[in-house]
Amino acid sequence: MVITTVLMAKSDIRIRACLPGDEGALALVGQATFLETFADVLEGSNILKHCANAHSIECYRSWLADSRYKLWLAEISPGQAPVGYMVISPAELPLADISLRDYELKRIYVFSKFQGNGLGRRMLQEAIAAVRSFGAERLLLGVYVRNHAAIGFYTHMGFRKLGYRKFNMGGQECDDYIMGLMLRDSGE
Ligand SMILES: CC(C)(COP(=O)(O)OP(=O)(O)OC[C@H]1O[C@@H](n2cnc3c(N)ncnc32)[C@H](O)[C@@H]1OP(=O)(O)O)[C@@H](O)C(=O)NCCC(=O)NCCS
Numbered sequence: 001m002v003i004t005t006v007l008m009a010k011s012d013i014r015i016r017a018c019l020p021g022d023e024g025a026l027a028l029v030g031q032a033t034f035l036e037t038f039a040d041v042l043e044g045s046n047i048l049k050h051c052a053n054a055h056s057i058e059c060y061r062s063w064l065a066d067s068r069y070k071l072w073l074a075e076i077s078p079g080q081a082p083v084g085y086m087v088i089s090p091a092e093l094p095l096a097d098i099s100l101r102d103y104e105l106k107r108i109y110v111f112s113k114f115q116g117n118g119l120g121r122r123m124l125q126e127a128i129a130a131v132r133s134f135g136a137e138r139l140l141l142g143v144y145v146r147n148h149a150a151i152g153f154y155t156h157m158g159f160r161k162l163g164y165r166k167f168n169m170g171g172q173e174c175d176d177y178i179m180g181l182m183l184r185d186s187g188e
Helices: 002-011 023-038 044-054 057-064 119-133 148-156
Strands: 013-017 070-076 081-090 102-110 138-144 160-169 172-182
Touching (some): 013 081, 013 119, 023 044, 023 057, 023 070, 023 081, 023 102, 057 070, 070 119, 081 119, 102 119, 119 138, 138 160, 148 172
Antiparallel strands (some): 070 081, 081 102, 160 172
16 A cells, blocks of 8 residues: 555656746745754744745745746646745855856755655756756755755765855754765766
């Protein structure tokens, strides 16, 4: 029974590039997955403040209108309800060697019910293909130092720790690792 459910979830989730008009779905999934991920880790009132700002409909609308950004939704059959999302952008991270050839995995979130079933890998592969097509040399990201599960996922997928940053989450200062994935062989 469990196996059937897992197999169905795996085959019935599609990942599609977002278009203007998807900002409502993105804001909903962005807020809900952030709350789900950090409810027992971060201060509740700060999570709500962060979601109201960083996951507003206006925020996603502006990213959808910005050609430097690319966003995706993961949607499940039969009704195509959103169960995850992802955002890439030019990198804005405090690394000494940051360059225009660095892109950032700004968001990658899947609802817990659908995690551990290959969706995160499929989404990340989409992101890597997209930034490669932009000529990127590295895919960078910031991840909260206490988000051990995500750090494990990124490490498994080939990312390495490159530095630190401070991240303002609804007024609460959080420590993030900066991680990066090299996209070109050193011999190229
Ligand atoms: C991080 C996240 C996107 C990964 O998605 P997922 O669907 O759970 O990941 P997958 O099932 O595709 O896993 C891909 C691979 O990573 C491995 N993996 C996943 N989590 C891991 C962990 N904590 N440690 C080591 N390996 C891990 C899987 O075993 C799998 O390996 P394989 O493909 O070689 O067999 C998802 O768990 C999530 O949304 N987490 C909460 C939100 C979050 O923290 N986002 C990141 C914020 S910076």
